[in-house]
Amino acid sequence: MTGASLTHDPPDTSEAAFLGLLNTHIGILHKVTATYAWTPEDRADLAQDIRASLWAAWPMYDATRSFSTWMYRVALNVAISEVRRKTRIQKHHVAFDPTAHDVAAPEDSERVNESMQRLNRALDALDVFNRALLIMHLDDLSHRDIGEVLGMSESNVATKLNRIKQRLKTLFSAASET
Structure with missing residues (x-):
């Protein structure tokens, strides 16, 4: 065949493309860190760890798929690996005291309203896997x-x-009765 080839241009894997996508989806970073870290320093x-991992994995990103899902x-x-690592350390060194940690709150807010505090307590009551599932649903x-991110079927999601929602309803109704 003479003339034009049938090849496609490769996706833009430059640092500028990465930073542009990261900045567009920065809310995901904030949601995950607020959900899995208790203090501003830990967040x-x-x-930083998430950004480094995203950059390290950037060359393997498949541009035919959603950047936000990836x-x-x-x-x-x-985040889950970090929680597990810290939990292992705490199990072996110091007893975990949930009252010693700050509740994750938006940095720009001095005071979190009561419903946000209740939601944060409910999130804290969930295991790391169910917490991930719920924050993606809320997003x-x-x-x-969600199934693609967590490696499960849509029906399982x-x-x-539904089980998480029922559990949260029970927690919220019990809290409102007290």
Whole structure:
């Protein structure tokens, strides 16, 4: 064949492209760090670890897939690994005292309203996997995207979300009765 070839241009894997996508989806980073780290210092450290992991994984990013889904997968894997690492350390060195930690709160707010405090307590009551599932649901990701990030079927996502919702209803109704 003479003339034009049938090849496609490769996706832009430059640092500028990465930073542009990261800045566009920075809310994911904030949600994950606020959900999995208790103090501002821990949130900053976790955010740095997530950014480093995203950059390290950037060459393997498949541009035919959603960047936000890929970013959630990397960010949650880093956050969950960090929680597990810290839990192992605490188990062997110091008894875990949940009252010794700050409740995750937005940095720009001096006072978190009561419903946000209740939601944070409910999130803290969930294991790391269910917490990840719930924050992606609250971020309006489809069951398909959540399943892709967490490696499960859409129907399993729906089932687990229904169980989490029932558990949260029970927790909230019990809290309002006291």
